[in-house]
Amino acid sequence: MDGDRPAGLFALGAGHVNPERAINPGLIYDIQxxxxxxxxxxxxxxxxxxxxxxxxxxxxxxxxxxxxxxxxNYPSFSVIFRAGDRRKMMKRRVTNVGRPNSIYSLEMKAPEGVSMRVRPRRLIFKRTNQTLSYRVWFVSKRRMEDKNTRFAEGYLTWVERSSSYRVQSPISVTWTSTK
Structure with missing residues (x-):
């Protein structure tokens, strides 16, 4: 671990592993x-x-x-809409392990049947090892008239244009008719 980071923190990632980029990921999702x-x-x-x-x-x-x-505080999102559920909110924290004075902008593809709102839409880091939070609201646009479970996938990606960092989080949504 980096001497500037508190002991006991773990870093996780999601998606395809690129060994060259894994050494310098830009952002990490720490879990206490x-x-x-x-x-x-x-x-x-x-x-x-x-x-x-x-x-x-x-x-x-x-x-x-x-x-x-x-x-x-995991990099991927698993959202389950049970009967009667229409909205879910999840919070995440990311730590900048890249350059100081980095600005990450949001790119996203909402899962089919879901609208998403992310706040903030930009993460502005002044220093390395700084941690910022963001929230994602998922709103189901589907009604559960049938008893079948349905699935959809999407993603959100934090992009730092000047350094080509791309930190992607997969999103999996499930609708189920059971409470």
Missing amino acids: PDEYITHLCTLGYSRSDIFSITHRNVSCHDVLQKNRGFSL
Whole structure:
């Protein structure tokens, strides 16, 4: 890890791996260790399962109460619209590991049947290792009249034009008729 970055942070990516670009990715999605515990709770892991992984005694009830609307800070998005759901919001954090004074602009392709809004639409980094957040709102334009599950895919990409960084996040949307 870089000496300027706090210990205990993990970097993840999504998509095709290009070894030359992997060395200098531009942006990374850091995840704190405690966020993995919250994620295990959202997946329904039991207290003993989590203890066997983390060696920590965790109350998922308490963790989930403190972290309502939690979404793992992962580079990809998985959106599930269940019966009655029309809107979802997800927040992500990215850390600039590229050049200082970098400006990333948004390119996106919304999944079919979904409208998307991303705020902010530009990420302006003044320094290396600076972290900024963005939010994505997904709005389903489909009605669930039938009982079939439907799928759609899209992406959003942060582009830094002066350095040719392109950080793409795949989006997968599922509609299901079950609550």
